[in-house]
Amino acid sequence: MDRMRNGPAVLSFWVALVFFPAADLTHDPWWAEAAALTAVSCCYLLSVWAAFERPAAARMALAALTGLTLAGCAVYGGTWFYLCPLVSIACGLVLRGRAVPAALAAVTLASMAVTLWKGGGQDAVAAVAWGTGIAGVVVHVTLQLHSTRRELARAAVAEERERFSRDLHDLLGHTLSLMVVKAEAVRRLIPRDTASAARQAADIETIGRQALAEVRAAVSGYRGRGLAGELEAAGAALREAGVRAVVGGAGVRLAPRADELLGWAVREGVTNVIRHAGATVCEIGIREEGGEVVLEIENDGVTVPGDGDGDGDGGHERGGGDGGGHERGHERGHGLRGLAERASAAGAAFEAGPVPGGRFRLRMAVPR
Incomplete structure (x- = not known):
């Protein structure tokens, strides 16, 4: 009572x-x-x-x-x-x-x-x-x-807890994926190039410190680095993972809310490419279309039915699991689902799935 x-x-x-x-x-x-x-x-x-x-x-x-x-x-x-x-x-x-x-x-x-x-x-x-x-x-x-x-x-407390957990997942998912990629590079380089391995290890330390700062900023209420910062970090992360990054239209002017949302989309989309896609090329495009700003992240790492995915469609689901369509098995994560929730709350259009040509595309259209 x-x-x-x-x-x-x-x-x-x-x-x-x-x-x-x-x-x-x-x-x-x-x-x-x-x-x-x-x-x-x-x-x-x-x-x-x-x-x-x-x-x-x-x-x-x-x-x-x-x-x-x-x-x-x-x-x-x-x-x-x-x-x-x-x-x-x-x-x-x-x-x-x-x-x-x-x-x-x-x-x-x-x-x-x-x-x-x-x-x-x-x-x-x-x-x-x-x-x-x-x-x-x-x-x-x-x-x-x-x-x-x-x-x-x-309800407000529960919603805020869910938002914060989603933000923390998005912040750490990208950074930890990059650290894993660099750690693999260190393991490969140690037998033949200790100097390069040392540089990669130093990068891991720098990324770890940056992740700690981002978590502290998130606890203080900060929601992300914005589109420009995420694009810069995405290019570096893709190169470190051996994926050629092609970025276009980065000079589009955005309102703060759209900038924040598209920044999160870049972070999550690139994290999925690094962790799950096995891609060689990742194209990131930003353009103005009517009264919207459209972000598209497309890569060539789509898996095909029968290669072990177990879900019959290459693992791709619209607005679905954390694997961005690349994660094997039936388990659904929080990344793209959280991104879809953000888009819905902001009145943005969001979709993610395979497209013709053996490619996978993440698309978000945000009102200006």
């Missing part, structure tokens, strides 16, 4: 409505009525405080409160009708779901009937109905709004 901060203390204040029938007792003391008022006060306070911790006890207190209040109105009349809102407040607080409107309607109609039976006119009946009904509705709506706000807060 949702808890309102300071809810019991705030709602307990309304027990002060007992003052009106209690004031009448100072002029005409009647111990039975005094005992009834005390019981009403206790039942109301118990229902309010138990509603947040002990719902079963709260419902029992609510039932006793309802019976005592309506009986008191029927027997004593007069200022006892001021206590009817206490019943509706307790209903709105203790009950949940469809029971609330039904209970509020029943309490309101019962209080109107008792008022009419005691000889009250239309004004009295209307006043009792208004006070009784609106008190419960306000409490119920307040609780619903509080519950909705809590759910929205939970």
Whole structure:
């Protein structure tokens, strides 16, 4: 059950409505009525405080409160009708779901009937109905709004966690792939060219430091290096992996949001080429097309059905797994799926899959 901060203390204040029938007792003391008022006060306070911790006890207190209040109105009349809102407040607080409107309607109609039976006119009946009904509705709506706000807060936290995990994956996936490529180069070079191996090892150290800085920047809220920085890093990574990089249209001016999104697309697309494609050439093109900026990353590393992929289509799926269509097996990763989610959130068009000529293409069109 949702808890309102300071809810019991705030709602307990309304027990002060007992003052009106209690004031009448100072002029005409009647111990039975005094005992009834005390019981009403206790039942109301118990229902309010138990509603947040002990719902079963709260419902029992609510039932006793309802019976005592309506009986008191029927027997004593007069200022006892001021206590009817206490019943509706307790209903709105203790009950949940469809029971609330039904209970509020029943309490309101019962209080109107008792008022009419005691000889009250239309004004009295209307006043009792208004006070009784609106008190419960306000409490119920307040609780619903509080519950909705809590759910929205939970959803926002969950969404932010998912976004951050996706960002961290995208940041580290590219960098770690490059480090693996360089480590393989070191292993190959050690037997015949120790100087080159040492340079590659130094590059691994530099890349590792850069990755650490990027992770720290991501923790601080930074979302990426932008398109220009990613293109530069992509060219270096492809060359180190033995893939010829062809980059065109890098001078297109972009809005910050489009620059960020296309930067992530370059990072993820090139990471997939290095890790999974077995490509020899990777072409990266950027152009303006209508009111959009279009990025295309195309490579010649498509695998064919029957070569061990096991999925019957070369492993390519539109907006699919981390392998960008090159990863073997059925396991779906987070890279392209995360990129597709980014594109959808930004209103961009995204697709990734094989194209004629034994090539694989990643395409993203971002509104300017």
